[in-house]
Amino acid sequence: xxxxxxxxxxxxxxxxxxxxxxxxxxxxxxxxxxxxxxxxxxxxxxxxxxxxxxxxxxxxxxxxxxxxxxxxxxxxxxxxxxxxxxxxxxxxxxxxxxxxxxxxxxxxxxxxxxxxxxxxxxxxxxxxxxxxxxxxxxxxxxxxxxxxxxxxxxxxxxxxxxxxxxxxxxxxxxxxxxxxxxxxxxxxxxxxxxxxxxxxxxxxxxxxxxxxxxxxxxxxxxxxxxxxxxxxxxxxxxxxxxxxxxxxxxxxxxxxxxxxxxxxxxxxxxxxxxxxxxxxxxxxxxxxxxxxxxxxxxxxxxxxxxxxxxxxxxxxxxxxxxxxxxxx
Numbered sequence: 382x383x384x385x386x387x388x389x390x391x392x393x394x395x396x397x398x399x400x401x402x403x404x405x406x407x408x409x410x411x412x413x414x415x416x417x418x419x420x421x422x423x424x425x426x427x428x429x430x431x432x433x434x435x436x437x438x439x440x441x442x443x444x445x446x447x448x449x450x451x452x453x454x455x456x457x458x459x460x461x462x463x464x465x466x467x468x469x470x471x472x473x474x475x476x477x478x479x480x481x482x483x484x485x486x487x488x489x490x491x492x493x494x495x496x497x498x499x500x501x502x503x504x505x506x507x508x509x510x511x512x513x514x515x516x517x518x519x520x521x522x523x524x525x526x527x528x529x530x531x532x533x534x535x536x537x538x539x540x541x542x543x544x545x546x547x548x549x550x551x552x553x554x555x556x557x558x559x560x561x562x563x564x565x566x567x568x569x570x571x572x573x574x575x576x577x578x579x580x581x582x583x584x585x586x587x588x589x590x591x592x593x594x595x596x597x598x599x600x601x602x603x604x605x606x607x608x609x610x611x612x613x614x615x616x617x618x619x620x621x622x623x624x625x626x627x628x629x630x631x632x633x634x635x636x637x638x639x640x641x642x643x644x645x646x647x648x649x650x651x652x653x654x655x656x657x658x659x660x661x662x663x664x665x666x667x668x669x670x671x672x673x674x675x676x677x678x679x680x681x682x683x684x685x686x687x688x689x690x691x692x693x694x695x696x697x698x699x700x701x702x703x704x705x706x707x708x709x
Contacts, residue, residue, distance in 0.1 A: 412472055412650055413446040419640075420468075420476040421452050422461025424572055428510055428593045429638060432676055433477050436507065439661035444653070457547050457708065458482040459494065466500045470645035475504055475654065479638040480549055480697070483690035488698040489547040489708050501641040503686035504651055505658035508671065508678040509637035510591040511611040512553045514624065515604045517583050525607050525627035528587070532563035540566045542585035544573035544594075547708055552697060553589035553610050553634040555704035560629045580604050591636055592617070592675035610634045617675055637679075637693075639686045655683045 419437050423429040430452060437448035453461035458481050465476030483497050495501075514525065522528045532539050543551035546569050558565055568585055570576040573594040580588045580595075581603045588595070592615060598604045599618075608624045609615050612633050624632035640658060642651060659680040661667055668678055701707070 412653065413444055415473065416447040416449050417441070417472070418468075418474045419448050419450050420461050420464050420474065421450055422454065422458035422464075422477060422482065423452070424454055425452050426574070427572065428591055428636075428674065428676070429477050429479065431593075431674065432507070432638065432671065435667065435670060436658060436661050439664065439667055440654075440657045443657045443660060457486055457489065457545070459486065459490075462497075462501075463495055465641060466495055466643060468643055470643035470647075472642070472646055472650035472654070475640055475642045476501075477638065478641045478686075480636055480690075480693060481547065483641075483687070484693040485547055485549070485552065485697045485701070487694055488701045489706065491707070497641075497690065498687065500644050502644050502646050502648075502651055503683045504640040504642050505655045505662075505683065506637070506639040506679060506681055506686035506689060507658060507662045508676050508680070509611075509635040510593055510674075510676050511609045511615055511635050512550060512589045513592050513595060513599070513606050513615075513618070513621070514553075514557070514587065514589050514608045514610065515580065515595060515599070515606045516587045517580055517585070518603060518605055519583065520586055520605070522607070523605065525622075525624065525629070528607060529561045529563060532561070532565055536564040537566055539586045540568050542568050542570055542576035542579045542588045544576050544590070545569045545571065546706060547701075548573070549634060549636040550576065550589045550591070552700050552704070552706065554587075555706060556632060556634055556700050557589065557624070557629070559700070559703050560632055577604075589634075596675065615675060616672070637689060641686075651683055 421430050421433045434450050437450050441448040453464045462482045468474035486493055516522055522531055541554045573590050576588050577590055577595045579585045581598050599606055606621055608622050608627050610624050662678045662680050
């Protein structure tokens, strides 16, 4: 083969390579070219669902494609999480994730059917919601110390409702019981709204429920709030102390949330989504809307989401072990 033929073949090869790179670059630059599905593993009307729909609208507007929210409910978020894991890793399926799916389930289930670190990739941490400790109106207590005194006087007599076994509401209560040295009977419901309604009706004595869910009952005075569970007071309830301020020094429990994608999703696509979620969550208009729901925006690089999950797993593992909470 002559030198000219070799040179001609090399040029052809370089042209094909350049064309392939151009095509790939153009295809990537066009992302997203069609609507994106956002899987929420929890019921419509819950905090995860409402927050996700608000962010989906804003992010979709920013990236020029609709983000369609799909509720895949069941098994403490496992069904929806697996749906994300099993989806094509092309950037067109993402999912809502929270303390339950990324940290609590790892200890709550003996055989969790997914490995979040290996099968999911973080997209964005978006924020958190505090829980509030509230009691039924006619219980006769107006502070955490009074509640502890009452509980100690009648071990097991008081009842605490929650949105289900393994929820942050349930485990916030278990953390309280362990730190306060009290015995209170846990009664799980199908969801947080059902537990809140049970408290308002006097069917249970107390709940640890996210502020968003229980807010209507706080506003109309049908239940009595005693404290919030985060590290600082909530701006909507400034007179309400944190659990730590009431004497339970190391108490802290919040329901943090964010978004994930199948593990093999292109990091550049994940970065596009991360930027869009951060922009949407931090806009003044979105912050104001989320603040009305007691949702506190916290964003950062993609890795910050899984860093938080790994940090919290041993905390929840200890609560689960001490309480004996389990699903299977």
